[in-house]
Amino acid sequence: AQRVTQPEKLLSVFKGAPVELKCNYSYSGSPELFWYVQYSRQRLQLLLRHISRESIKGFTADLNKGETSFHLKKPFAQEEDSAMYYCALLGNSGGSNYKLTFGKGTLLTVNP
């Protein structure tokens, strides 16, 4: 079974402060990990994927297979970063390579 855990439902920081949204996963193989962002009442948008090792809007995320984590980080938060963030896992074998499993999400609020 594949599982994604986001331990923080809510995270509040001040503008300019560093932010880290935690994500841990459980999967027996080597999954693909993603971060999706949802701004108020809009559709989910892909933010990051671990295989790309890219930085989008100042956010980065590193896959740590030893700790089974994929935490999302940004050194200096901006007010426009306020949104719901979902960590998601896509399996890579058999019946799991088309099931995208989501964590329950973390609502990030960046205060002025």
Added chain:
Amino acid sequence: NAGVTQTPKFQVLKTGQSMTLQCAQDMNHEYMSWYRQDPGMGLRLIHYSVGAGITDQGEVPNGYNVSRSTTEDFPLRLLSAAPSQTSVYFCASRTTAAAGAAGGYTFGSGTRLTVV
């Protein structure tokens, strides 16, 4: 390029009524899925399809039916709506091609359903 299109955007149903949520994609994606989004629960998979004529149940399939007669369309049917089905529903699609698959799923804009 419209991507994934969902209709309607909003709907209010009475308990026991039936309706179909429409989902269409124009990217020739093989995989399509339906999720429901509830506060504190994240997104949960209802049903999914790996191609025309093939569907399967996800995590929370009870009360919902799907069919996939074409690659483009993947409607979700509520046969007898219940208040517990009040939620925001998202349709998503993905290609099987390796390069495209690296992008994960593309999501529609959602349907906000209220059952009274």
